[in-house]
Amino acid sequence: MDLFEYQGKQYFARFGIAVSPGDIADTVEEALAVAQRVGYPVVVKAQVKVGGRGKAGGVKLAANADEVRLHAGNILGLDIKGHVVHRLWVERSSDIAKEYYASFTLDRPNKTHLGMLSAQGGVEIEVVAEENPDAIAFLTIDPVRGLDLATARRWVDEAELDVPAREQAAELLVKLYDCYTTGDCDLAEINPLILTPDGTVHALDAKVTLDENASYRHPEWEEFRATETEDPREKMAKEKGLNYIGLDGTVGIIANGAGLAMSTLDVVNQVGGTAANFLDIGGGANADIMASAMEVINADPKVKVIFVNIFGGITRVDEVAKGVLEALQRVSITSPVVLRLDGTNAVEGRAILAPHLSDTLITEPTMLDAARRAVAFANA
């Protein structure tokens, strides 16, 4: 789960990481109130989960109430790369002497954590990595041992941060690592991390991605989940406990297992179709889950055909077949349904469907055959 900047800053604050004083505002009036409270000048920042806000006019400096009114009014409702701004973060403007970059993420090939620190912050780290890779100090961290202050001190030296920033930065990095691990982040990134002319170091931005697998030990994440804006199809699917991603094509896809679902998208594409979605009903799916999946796909007006691709493992094909029949009774499925059923209890499953097969409820023996049939319907 990706957090908005303001949520990332609030999350940082829980771990004692210094951020600028500020608050959220959903209206111009609220923005004015926050500005009054934190003191001018302020920065008005669009809260969207997409990069390039500054270039799109989503980040503005305001020296007084008139400017806050002007900028807040302009930014609220602004469309930044398809993301409409509904919320602002208004914070006290900081004088900047230097901009740095700091982040922690998992180094998958090495199966360790990776810290990245650079004295060249404020620009995209990918650009720094490409143009001047020596400007990034990489730190491999053993997940068992973690990051201690002594190591962080050597790290800020190696990254050649300005001397007055080093001790504060080292302490902040230890806190950021704590946030990354104890806070179960997939990514914790500060860009820029700034040094002010009066010699203090703090986070001016926050990019945090949380590991959803850890949500059972983070009840406080509920508030982040509440603000997740999503495709209405995805919302409906999530409510029904389905793993769904909306796409733009016309072939609705239901499969069990992420790999098989991805593969189904690929095969549909290879035979000339386009997928309307990715939908993995998971392992051990029963008739009810299958019926819910059919309903979600059916609610998508772009869908012209539903392609059900099941290879039973823990999932039993007879349960899937019952779910298909249940869905057909429960809601009026408007699109033809093409099924490919294999694996655990496939014979029983096909037998359950046999009396109901028609011109619009069809089974095919292989994945490729079924994809061709489905695409023929979609392109008819």
Next chain:
Amino acid sequence: MSIFVDENTKVIVQGLTGGQGKFHGLRNRAYGTKVVGGVTPGKGGSDVEGIPVFNTVKEAVDATGASASFVVVPPKFASAAIIEAAEGGITFIVCITEGIPAHDEAVTYNRLVEEFPGVRLLGPNCPGIISPGKCNIGITSGDIALAGGPVGIVSRSGTLTYQALHELSQQGIGQTTCVGIGGDPVPGTNFIDCLRAFQDDPETKAVMMIGEIGGSEEERAAEWIKANMTKPVVSYVAGVTAPPGRKMGHAGAIISGSKGTAQAKMDALRDAGVHVCLNPTEAGQKMVEIVKAL
């Protein structure tokens, strides 16, 4: 021969008294796997359809001589169960648990490497391992596998592992061992571990490798194949049409930036001399050709 397990492998099931543990543990036993015990704290002394249950892994190992463990416990308890298995003397651990936090996986993996260098973990979030006719640890349906070799299978995806077995078995092509390494960000066993074992196994004559988007394990495997592998490899990588930035089901399957795309993986594999196919059926057909020409 087979890799990692064989007909003599004795297995205990951590979580045997739970719903899933019982279902799959008994299924594995019915397949012919030597399931010699179960572990559930507080339930020692009882049994599950004749399989004795112990309170700890140590007790189970002492009493049965098991060397492998099948971990079927909820995500909260999985890391502790894996470490307990290693401490109890188990040398091959299969964990099918889905949904373990990435930080827990990273700590567990590194603890195993540092404290228990002789222990191999397969998974988490994987379908397990099957050596047809000899041993099946995990959730793979035994009847889709065919004994006798000559093909070894290694796969990151669960259902595509079944699909691969099915494609080969239907054509009468058997498997030496089929390993599902799982799609999580910190897998205990990776492609290279399996490719190396298949390369060293005299009965395995060719390898089917199923990859998917995300990470760079396929690219690393390609490098290894180029330098070391003399046996033919057929590969399929799922997710050619997956959009960037969206998690396709499990934590591993995400394209970030320009990295982790199926195309980049296929290019790397092709460059390493691997037969890259565009769907599982095509991969099965290619393998049939290769096996017939052996």
